[in-house]
Amino acid sequence: MHDKTWVPVANSTDLAPHHVFQGRLMGQELAIWRADDGHVNVWENRCLHRGVRLSIGINTGSELVCQYHGWRYANRNAGCTYIPAHPADAPARTICSKTWPVIETGGLIWTHFEDRDPPLPELPEGGAALRPLPLAAAPEMVRESLAGLAPEGFGPLDETLQARGPAGSLHLMVQPADAGRAVIRGIVQSDEPELALLRRLNLFLRSARDQILAQAALTPAPEPIPHRPERVSEELAEMPEMVSGPARLRVQVAKKELVAKDIVALELEPLRGALPASQPGAHIDVALPNGLLRQYSLVNAPGETGRYVIGVKREPESTGGSAAIHDSLAEGDLLAISEPRNNFTLRRDVEETILVAGGIGVTPLLSMAAALKDDGLPFRLHYFAGSEEQIAFGERLAALGDRLVNYIGLDPEKTALALKGILKSPAPHAQVYVCGPAPMLDVTRATAAEAGWPDAAVHFEYFANTREIDTSSSFRIELARSAVTLEVPAGRSILSVLQEAGVAPPSSCCQGACGTCMARVIEGEPDHQDVYLSEAEKAAGDKILTCVSRAKSDRLILDL
Amino acid sequence: MNTMTQPDPFMLNQWYPIASLQEILPGQPRATKLFGQRISYERNVAGALQVSDGSRALPVLEQYGCLWTSLGEPDELFDVPEYAEPDRRNVNAGSVGVQVSAQRGIENFLDMGHFPYVHTGILGALPHTEVKEYNVEMIRDGREIIATECLFYQPMASTVSTSGADVEYIYRVPHPTCSVLYKSSPMDEKRLDAIALFGQPTGEETFRGHMVLSILDDVNTDDFISYFQLHIFGQDKPILENQMPKRLPLDPRAETPIRADKTSIMYRRWLTGHGVTYGTIPAAA
Numbered sequence: 132m133h134d135k136t137w138v139p140v141a142n143s144t145d146l147a148p149h150h151v152f153q154g155r156l157m158g159q160e161l162a163i164w165r166a167d168d169g170h171v172n173v174w175e176n177r178c179l180h181r182g183v184r185l186s187i188g189i190n191t192g193s194e195l196v197c198q199y200h201g202w203r204y205a206n207r208n209a210g211c212t213y214i215p216a217h218p219a220d221a222p223a224r225t226i227c228s229k230t231w232p233v234i235e236t237g238g239l240i241w242t243h244f245e246d247r248d249p250p251l252p253e254l255p256e257g258g259a260a261l262r263p264l265p266l267a268a269a270p271e272m273v274r275e276s277l278a279g280l281a282p283e284g285f286g287p288l289d290e291t292l293q294a295r296g297p298a299g300s301l302h303l304m305v306q307p308a309d310a311g312r313a314v315i316r317g318i319v320q321s322d323e324p325e326l327a328l329l330r331r332l333n334l335f336l337r338s339a340r341d342q343i344l345a346q347a348a349l350t351p352a353p354e355p356i357p358h359r360p361e362r363v364s365e366e367l368a369e370m371p372e373m374v375s376g377p378a379r380l381r382v383q384v385a386k387k388e389l390v391a392k393d394i395v396a397l398e399l400e401p402l403r404g405a406l407p408a409s410q411p412g413a414h415i416d417v418a419l420p421n422g423l424l425r426q427y428s429l430v431n432a433p434g435e436t437g438r439y440v441i442g443v444k445r446e447p448e449s450t451g452g453s454a455a456i457h458d459s460l461a462e463g464d465l466l467a468i469s470e471p472r473n474n475f476t477l478r479r480d481v482e483e484t485i486l487v488a489g490g491i492g493v494t495p496l497l498s499m500a501a502a503l504k505d506d507g508l509p510f511r512l513h514y515f516a517g518s519e520e521q522i523a524f525g526e527r528l529a530a531l532g533d534r535l536v537n538y539i540g541l542d543p544e545k546t547a548l549a550l551k552g553i554l555k556s557p558a559p560h561a562q563v564y565v566c567g568p569a570p571m572l573d574v575t576r577a578t579a580a581e582a583g584w585p586d587a588a589v590h591f592e593y594f595a596n597t598r599e600i601d602t603s604s605s606f607r608i609e610l611a612r613s614a615v616t617l618e619v620p621a622g623r624s625i626l627s628v629l630q631e632a633g634v635a636p637p638s639s640c641c642q643g644a645c646g647t648c649m650a651r652v653i654e655g656e657p658d659h660q661d662v663y664l665s666e667a668e669k670a671a672g673d674k675i676l677t678c679v680s681r682a683k684s685d686r687l688i689l690d691l
Numbered sequence: 692m693n694t695m696t697q698p699d700p701f702m703l704n705q706w707y708p709i710a711s712l713q714e715i716l717p718g719q720p721r722a723t724k725l726f727g728q729r730i731s732y733e734r735n736v737a738g739a740l741q742v743s744d745g746s747r748a749l750p751v752l753e754q755y756g757c758l759w760t761s762l763g764e765p766d767e768l769f770d771v772p773e774y775a776e777p778d779r780r781n782v783n784a785g786s787v788g789v790q791v792s793a794q795r796g797i798e799n800f801l802d803m804g805h806f807p808y809v810h811t812g813i814l815g816a817l818p819h820t821e822v823k824e825y826n827v828e829m830i831r832d833g834r835e836i837i838a839t840e841c842l843f844y845q846p847m848a849s850t851v852s853t854s855g856a857d858v859e860y861i862y863r864v865p866h867p868t869c870s871v872l873y874k875s876s877p878m879d880e881k882r883l884d885a886i887a888l889f890g891q892p893t894g895e896e897t898f899r900g901h902m903v904l905s906i907l908d909d910v911n912t913d914d915f916i917s918y919f920q921l922h923i924f925g926q927d928k929p930i931l932e933n934q935m936p937k938r939l940p941l942d943p944r945a946e947t948p949i950r951a952d953k954t955s956i957m958y959r960r961w962l963t964g965h966g967v968t969y970g971t972i973p974a975a976a
């Protein structure tokens with residue numbers, strides 16, 4: 132009967148701003164909500180964590196927040212972006228609420244459970260949606276009973292529940308809410324004054340409902356369709372660490388725009404479907420046309436899920452990544468990117484957050500600032516830029532109001548002084564996030580340590596390791612779990628030796644800046660050459676970034 | 692559920708609370724439900740308690756301010772030694788019916804992560820949401836689960852301070868539908884208050900929660916203590932009643948656990964290990 136069609140499940144007017152509407156289709160409860168960008172989401176009405184209805188959650192306009200433990204799910208892709216019980220972890224796994232396709236037309240919200248999109252419903256132009264009429268009767272019977280009835284001013288409803296007449300044209304739809312529950316919806320197109328017509332049709336439907344209910348009372352009510360929730364993936368059930376797969380996403384450059392001197396912003400759109408969820412601080416790998424792989428932080432604010440936004444600065448002395456983007460990439464071009472990864476997660480369980488940005492390092496901090504602002508958490512973004520015209524993403528910055536403090540054209544000495552001021556009083560419930568060029572990060576970290584900030588409260592992301600890597604040593608590595616011993620000769624990295632042996636951890640930047648390729652050291656003394664680990668972590672000696680760091684001892688035993 | 696499901700042996704052979712003793716008046720028979728079955732109880736004029744399922748007399752136990760009975764052959768009831776300490780106040784705070792399985796109710800009782808969201812300003816406060824690492828283990832030969840070193844931020848952590856601090860909790864699960872939590876007493880920081888939730892599974896998807904406290908408090912009235920506890924539980928009730936499915940799913944892939952849910956994971960495994968089907972959705976074999 133209703134197979135292979137889109138089914139209306141709500142009226143557009145049901146989706147009031149910042150509300151969640153509870154719908155039902157074939158026994159499946161739906162959480163239907165509109166984000167501030169206008170996108171309508173049709174999701175399974177169940178939080179993946181402990182099964183609480185999402186329809187009692189909070190629609191922030193960009194995300195849906197579960198009432199029970201505050202898990203946040205993003206507009207569009209329905210990916211979980213934050214798990215408050217573990218504020219330091221990125222929701223490492225692809226926790227994604229079940230979504231269904233949606234269209235909005237004729238004042239109605241439509242969805243379907245088919246594998247492929249059925250053809251769009253043919254609807255009269257400029258029609259008005261009727262008030263929905265729920266009734267406890269089998270949808271099939273409702274449909275049969277309606278066919279043949281003739282509302283005043285229209286001919287009889289045909290089998291597809293369409294009627295024409297002097298009054299205009301009328302389309303009715305029966306939403307199969309459950310085996311014994313239906314909702315009559317409809318669209319009418321007419322020259323008559325709308326209010327009177329809608330009222331008349333409403334009366335017609337009510338009397339039809341009374342007839343149908345009288346008839347339904349003669350047969351036993353059908354058993355409700357059992358709720359059969361999908362199982363979560365095996366790895367979600369076991370709470371594992373994240374494995375960043377080589378998953379390659381194809382995106383199109385929807386917009387390329389100069390947002391400051393030597394800085395372009397790229398907006399990347401999915402070719403189909405929705406982009407995977409990202410969190411503040413996340414970055415993507417971008418495979419450039421010239422074969423290079425580069426990491427860029429996402430600028431995206433919460434709920435800004437239709438496109439990934441990155442900022443790329445032209446680096447004259449770079450290996451050509453930024454030049455390739457600035458000079459040869461055009462709008463409409465296709466790019467391959469990785470799923471977002473996050474080594475720079477934002478805690479939101481703190482009373483004060485200090486964001487420190489240097490130059491293009493502002494990109495992940497913009498994303499963090501937007502999230503903190505959304506949450507109503509106190510923060511300040513200190514932005515160091517070389518000159519006025521090097522200030523990027525002006526609009527996003529302006530939205531931060533007085534929480535933004537600019538420092539323009541300071542020399543290293545004055546920068547150091549300013550940082551001293553910013554970091555002068557460590558507070559027990561405060562956190563610092565810093566991203567920028569390596570020298571500035573080094574100074575910030577040193578200043579923070581001097582002022583008494585604990586290492587764990589200072590988070591940083593280098594966008595490159597500018598130190599010279601010394602690859603002259605040679606040593607042996609023993610892999611505890613796979614029970615193999617490998618030689619690392621001078622001139623080659625641990626990572627490349629591991630890759631050859633087929634036991635490598637995931638990797639990304641390959642210059643000791645992103646932390647993806649970290650391995651645990653069981654024995655031996657690492658020779659740290661990365662910029663990712665903190666001084667305390669380096670001193671502890673139980674972790675190593677396999678892409679650049681080496682061994683001071685003859686051998687290292689790794690937990691691989 | 693209109694058909695009455697039979698409880699599995701593990702659930703059947705337990706003691707269950709069916710009323711708070713203070714509510715039972717001599718010569719006034721009352722009725723309640725256990726596993727969907729109607730149960731009547733009465734204190735006769737001689738002062739003896741009698742419980743019946745209509746066809747036979749059921750075992751009777753007066754413990755922790757509650758009347759306990761069983762439809763099976765129960766072992767000894769678990770011990771809450773604090774209840775016998777002479778300087779404590781033992782309060783039966785009340786009994787509340789909830790439209791969800793008793794095991795969902797217990798799992799909620801074991802959960803700290805919801806404090807800032809559900810008990811805002813009382814047991815937790817935003818933005819302090821972190822559930823720090825804690826320990827869970829099985830004790831007494833697998834007859835009880837215990838979670839220790841559980842820390843959670845609480846605003847106004849004690850009566851003497853107005854600022855927030857981490858409060859320590861210990862959780863015990865000695866029974867499939869009963870749990871006892873201990874937290875540092877606001878009156879005496881070196882001792883622990885005990886707060887128990889005793890679940891009476893009235894059906895597969897409904898239970899009555901009997902709340903019993905054994906605390907160090909010589910300031911507040913019983914009414915105030917009850918009111919406070921009922922207020923907290925009243926905040927949990929609407930959340931519990933919006934959980935789907937209403938029975939506790941035991942399939943590890945039915946829901947998505949995080950590290951903070953270690954106790955609940957162990958509780959689900961423990962129920963699975965004992966073959967519990969009543970009030971749960973067992974994993975498909």
Ligand code: FES
Nearest residue numbers: 178180181197200
């Ligand atoms: S049930 Fe939704 S956050 Fe826990």
Ligand SMILES: [Fe+2]
Nearest residue numbers: 799805809927
């Ligand atoms: Fe609670």
